[in-house]
Amino acid sequence: MRSALNGLLVLDFTRVLSGPYCTMQLADMGARVIKIEQPGTGDDTRAWGPPFVHGESAYFLSINRNKESLTLDLKHPRASEVLAPLLAKADVMVENFRPGTMDRLGLAYEQLSAQYPRLVYCSISGFGQTGPRRREAGYDAVMQAEGGLMSITGSADGQAYRLGVAISDIVSGMFAAQGIGFALLARERTGKGQQVDIGMLDSTAALLTYQAANYFATGVVPGRLGNRHPTIVPYETFEAADGEFVIAVGNDDQWRRLCTVIGRPELGTDERFATNRTRMANYDTLRPLLAGVLSRRTRTEWVEDLRGAGVPCGAVRDVGEVLADPQLAAREMIRSVEHSIAGAIRVTGVPIKLSETPGAVRTPPPLLGQQTREILARDAGLDAAVIDELVASGVV
Numbered sequence: 001m002r003s004a005l006n007g008l009l010v011l012d013f014t015r016v017l018s019g020p021y022c023t024m025q026l027a028d029m030g031a032r033v034i035k036i037e038q039p040g041t042g043d044d045t046r047a048w049g050p051p052f053v054h055g056e057s058a059y060f061l062s063i064n065r066n067k068e069s070l071t072l073d074l075k076h077p078r079a080s081e082v083l084a085p086l087l088a089k090a091d092v093m094v095e096n097f098r099p100g101t102m103d104r105l106g107l108a109y110e111q112l113s114a115q116y117p118r119l120v121y122c123s124i125s126g127f128g129q130t131g132p133r134r135r136e137a138g139y140d141a142v143m144q145a146e147g148g149l150m151s152i153t154g155s156a157d158g159q160a161y162r163l164g165v166a167i168s169d170i171v172s173g174m175f176a177a178q179g180i181g182f183a184l185l186a187r188e189r190t191g192k193g194q195q196v197d198i199g200m201l202d203s204t205a206a207l208l209t210y211q212a213a214n215y216f217a218t219g220v221v222p223g224r225l226g227n228r229h230p231t232i233v234p235y236e237t238f239e240a241a242d243g244e245f246v247i248a249v250g251n252d253d254q255w256r257r258l259c260t261v262i263g264r265p266e267l268g269t270d271e272r273f274a275t276n277r278t279r280m281a282n283y284d285t286l287r288p289l290l291a292g293v294l295s296r297r298t299r300t301e302w303v304e305d306l307r308g309a310g311v312p313c314g315a316v317r318d319v320g321e322v323l324a325d326p327q328l329a330a331r332e333m334i335r336s337v338e339h340s341i342a343g344a345i346r347v348t349g350v351p352i353k354l355s356e357t358p359g360a361v362r363t364p365p366p367l368l369g370q371q372t373r374e375i376l377a378r379d380a381g382l383d384a385a386v387i388d389e390l391v392a393s394g395v396v
Helices: 018-028 058-062 079-089 109-115 140-146 167-190 200-206 209-218 252-261 276-281 283-294 299-308 319-323 326-330 372-378 384-392
Strands: 009-013 032-037 067-071 092-095 120-125 195-199 235-240 243-248 313-315 334-339 343-348
Touching (some): 009 018, 009 079, 018 032, 018 067, 018 167, 058 343, 092 167, 140 200, 195 200, 235 283, 252 299, 276 283
Parallel strands (some): 009 032, 009 092, 120 195
Antiparallel strands (some): 235 243, 243 313, 334 343
């Protein structure tokens, strides 16, 4: 079956995480993605490690499958000889340089949109293309801090924590792919491309959702609550006899079922705890009551019984446990692909399941410049002698 984006050509000027994560999503859905990298070094993450797999960065391998690699020195005077024919064919280009960089390279949106009006041009940056901070660089840890996430992550009496994944980078890449999809749909109707402007601070602030709504409603700045939910009780981690697990009671019926399972049915009708509003008001009394009971059995026993009663819950699993889950295997969320140097590598699969035009993990992450000559010949229309000259002069 054809994938949803078959036939689309994407020029990928991105590196590190937000941009490559965006273009990986497009490539997974069938777009042809040409990753343009600096000769000799390439994407910064090619050198990030350990761990390395036979010299290949595990970080780079995680987010660059299904792409082709073209090495090109964008600062070289002859770079335009390579880029012009590619841009003429491209549907999408994605870049995540600091605002102003593409202007200096002669690749600004205003310049390219005039020459290639159907081009969808996506820019990902720390603070977006407008506003007083647009020239500042964006880094995930900084965005988690300045975007408010760290202020609400961590124990109530402890220090702020960043999430264990680069969530600001990742969500910016997700919003970028979403914006590109919207722009391509609009182009089908108007025949004209446009710029997709993604700011990491914007993307991070958008994640605040109900925390922002709570602040707008009350004027009270949300604080850190550990694993506790700010408006639902009980909705947090508890210690079983052998480890942590989560209970996520979403309504009063689930609360009464929980009380029955733990052998304390009277708590379900106790006026202090009968509704979520009263459970919130009496949290400091309720929490120790639950903790005392839940510590007496293993998490496996509790999870089995609670799930059987329709109470949402789950063990706090480590990464190894998650990746061994048969559910992920059944959903093709762990895939294997053969890399020419690293050998057989496993990667996470495609989370978006389309019934008629599915995405897929088809090819391994490319070696630096692996498809350079092929792209120059097939897509740029250059003959072997010219390609040899470009290689010798350091353009590619």
